[in-house]
Amino acid sequence: MSTCSVSKGCFVFKPDTKKRKISSAADYFSKGNKDAEDSGLRFDTCQSLWKEIKRETEQLQEDLNKKLFDNLLDFLRTSHLDFKQKKTEWACRMKSREIPTAAVVLGVNVTDHDLTCKRLAEVLQDDVTPFVVTLRSKECPGIKNLLQKLMIQLMGCPIDMDSSEDEGSSKISPNRIRYSVSSLTDWYRNITKKADTETPCKKRIFSSSHWESPPVVVIFKDIESFTSKVLQDFIIISSHCIREFPLVLIFGIATSPMIIHKLLPHSVSSLLCIELFQSLSCKEHLTKVIDKLLLTSQFPFKLSEKVLQVLINIFLYHDFSVQNFIKGFQLCLLEHFYSQPLSVLCCEPQEAKKRVNVLSHSQCENIRRLPSFRRFVERQISNQQTVLLTDDRGLKETVHVLLQDLHTFHENYFPVLCCLHAFTSSLPKYPLGKQIRELYCACLEKKVWETEEYESAIQLVRMLAKDELEAILEKCVEILKSSPANHLGHPLEKLEEYLSQLKNPEEVNEDQEQSISSLKELQKKTDLYHLQKTLLEMKESRRLKKLTKFEMLRFEIVGFVDGLVKNHLAPVEMQTLHEVMYFSAASTLREHLNAAPRVALHTALNNPYFYLKNESLKSDAGSISNTAPDICIAYKLHLECGRLINLVDWLEAFSTVVKAAENSNSTGEDQIDDVTHARFIRAVSELELLGFIKSTKQKTDHVARLTWGSC
Template sequence: MKSSEIPTAALVLGVNVTDHDLTFKGLSEVLQDGVTPFVVSLRSKECPGIKHLMQKLLTQLMGCHVDMDSANEEECPLISPNRIRCSVASLTDWYMNVTKKTDIGTPCQKRASPPRHWDTPPVVVIFQDMESFTTKVLQDFIIISSQCISEFPLVLIFGIATSPMIIHKLLPHSVSSLLCIELFQSLSCKEHLTKVIDKLLLTSQFPFKLSDKVLQVLINIFLYHDFSVQNFIKGFQLSLLEHFYSNPLSVLCCEPQEARKRVNFLSHKQCENIRRLPSFRRFVESQVSNKQTGLLTDDGCLKETVQELLQDLHSYHDNYFPILRCLHVLTLSLPKYPLGKQIRELHCACLEKKVWETEEYESVVQLVRMLAKDELVAILENCREVIISSPAKHLGDSAEKLEEYLGRFRNLEETNDDQEGSVSSVKEIQKKTDLYHLQKTLLEMKESRRFKKLTKFEMLRFEVVDFIDSLVRKHLLPAEMQILHEMVYFSSTHILREHLNAAPRVALHTALNDPYFYLKNEALKSDAGCISNTAPDICIAYKLHLECGRLINLVDWLEAFSIVVTAAEDPNSTAKDQVDDIIHARFIRAVSELELLGFIKPTKQKTDHVARLTWGSC
């Protein structure tokens, strides 16, 4: 790097722009804790010009200095933002003044030790949305900063959502040559989502779970709308809130020890709610008559049974997730990923139905039975590590079984019978080169392969596949088959769609057609098909425009609006009465708002008409 170049980091974050604020916030905290206290974060909307950029830069830097040094205004006259001169000279003077103080032993020096190639902490300027900055603002700032790089150290960080090539598109070569650019690529938003799901959902540490349909709704919103991990977490929080707010039995969605204590304090009404659960009703129907009577009439018997069932549900989760990860490890080594490349896809498939009854699972089993020895051994080692690291106590025997299979693979001596047979066949073919004998020999080889005896490796491979298949069939049952799953699983997909999948046209029609639905004002109540004069002006204009055709006469629309508005004031008023200026202004404003919302537009067919853009009631 040349001495006149500005060290610059091009940080490619991806298209999930809504998560960038959180990323830069964390980056600023890391830099302030370990590199320098002088970190400035800028946005394009705050810096329309170079003057605004310099003012924002100086304001943030001085605010950071005051917080850490608590200096008096008499000692540092540049502290007041009102006296900031938006110039590089002011920035240089401030930096020289601050670094002199930090040499004495201020909190700035204790907090961040400067890098080796700098005597003082650098000033880090973060451009969060580099693509949105005006080209002239960036060029001017870089050119000015390059002239003063010898007086104070400066580091730039460009936040990029698309491609690093945007730097060379926005900046000419004369400006970009002043930067020493280093490219940094963040993890993709899909990888972040995988980590979030792995820590929140694919663990038995947290009792709250999402059903397959709810999880699929959140994943679809992520993949097809915004790629925002933060919005996915908000959707998860909404599900958590709705589950504990709307489900009375969510009081038992807690740790097993706490759940057993809470069961003893259940009221009779809560016991009745348990008896109404579909999964519990199936459980009661499978019991003998005496047990059924006790569960349906005796609260004490019910509480004892519920404690046992909750423990079974917890054990189910302890066993489910390790086996799920083992199956995922198994499918990752197969071509085309029959059960999905991501573990969330496999999780949704297992929650939806019995995964071993699907065609994809059958293809997985067939492909695994053709794996080579080294591939199969690597898979078994990964599965053993997953099971050993899991908290499930009942899977200890499975880990020992996998260790036994690994030992048998290590000690397996491959026979050379098949190889010798194939060599002798080749020699026989070489001796008989005529077409008749060649065809005859190939047919004999084909028949011998069809009825050949399995080798020891092939027999052991079949045994391993059958063992893994038995674990899948035993522990990867769908959650809906578990008793009392309603207490810990949230399955109301319509609530998520209502809050997260916005339907703006339906919401607008509801608000304009029935303002009471949102405002909850008794004066706004009206019969269906009626137009109330107490409604907001835009609601009156909207209902009147629904009665018109493709073109709407503004004069007729205004007269109808005036009649509705003045009906309560003067019942004897007619359309022939002159419309006063106030009603005229209210009508113009209502029509302008409808045009802004996209319900109407001006038309050149008739000067006093507007065209309607929507049809139907919503």
């Protein structure tokens, strides 16, 4: 929009009356998708599945934090419950102005602390007090900033008022308040005094769920990052007013409780009445999440071994963040439904059966192109092969059966996997891993019963004692009883039968009696010759003796479990149509989550077409395009230089390339204009900001190159 006026002025341009079309998430999902068929249905399925997964993970997080939050509530109750009724007694109980302090060890997964602290604040505001303040180190560089944040959050706390007049009298304008602990004390005294003077029918300053004389709770999210001087000043000032209003401090600790004594001298830490609380370990939390999301047939979407290993490696070697693991799982879910057209069948069995009936011919062709389905067709007789490859109706009937078989496979897979983990998780040196996720990855990768680790684990299981074997069988029976699979009824009966035989008192351990008698023989006084003879006889008798009833039963149990493993823990790649439910693009996931900034920068500067997708930016390898951005031209020119780069030569080369784009008839004798000079200075400054060059004192008209080679 422009004007034809030659005078200066203010012009009003009316907005376009045409309504702009707002793109939805489903539009972005189908945009640029090569397999856009059923994209809307796939998007809806992905969204509904993710909502269910998110609800389950949030509920799991709440259940895991329940014990920690209950302990914190008990701590608050014992600290300040009777502040109102027995103020003098409460004051006497606070030795030398001690402030009740809860040191909560949250673990090294710092990125998850925000969620835990947010949930803790919500629990306290719902059940204990409306006065909950959360402080971060970056918001409190000084004691003045800390008190300001504290007072602003307190004055904005939700308090139930009966009228606008009461509300106006209880709130203090932030512009008129002096930020100090004395102001905080006066504010709390006015609030509680207002609550005391209200009549019972009109008394609604605090919610009915809040405690009487509710405490002021201050949560320090990242105590390690706070300045020591700020903490010391706040604690010292607050200790002088602790008898005037109930104050509780909660320290969020990522490392160790000893950090409190490193930040605070003894004269300050002695003003705190500290109680230690421990949250659930992030590794245990991850195990619970994997059990909830992957080791169940509740959710049809699954991860392949390589994809799961990428997520676990990022967790173990980068951040220990369970929330980032869940976000990575969400990315896998989205990528699977976006890139796999047959993911429309990744849903509940009954819904999948309906969707199979309405598959188009192109979708049937997508099924025929699946590697697992092609292997399935090769195993069929010739007549059946013809039907599967040419008749869509016959294909859909077969797909019904295959999807049901895949669902049944999952129902049997995970209970047997848990039983195998129960047998191997307590073995010496953990040949199949200590965590169930390690065993799960091993079973996904290949036939686990053909590995050396499995053989060594079976050998160790054959040497388990009676009480150990009995405890493991009891655990396996509980696992199979709690599983929804109806096909494991016979294994459950067999395991219960073995367990009853082990508990039968008539089947006495004969080998134990023999070992006791042999031990008595050895304890007799004898010489070296007779001792050696006795030991040889014992060794020979053990080699020739028959197996006891317990040993025969133990061999039978191990053989039965080995058969369950071979029948139900086959690799996923052996299952037909596993591509429908399993996401296996580990390289795509690694590109999104494992950032490689050095490679990305070199690619962007050396080949800008890779990101900008402009046809004019295409150029041969090694050549410098005159239409490329200035920083790309300067970057390619600097690759041709040595350790020191002459700025004058660099500028002349840059000008030559730029002028070739502007005027193909220009000669090298043309003067470098100011615009070209400014563009060069800007490009060099950007390269210096990115860390490719730096100024040097060796030569004033040179810069030093900080990288070497092609990138």
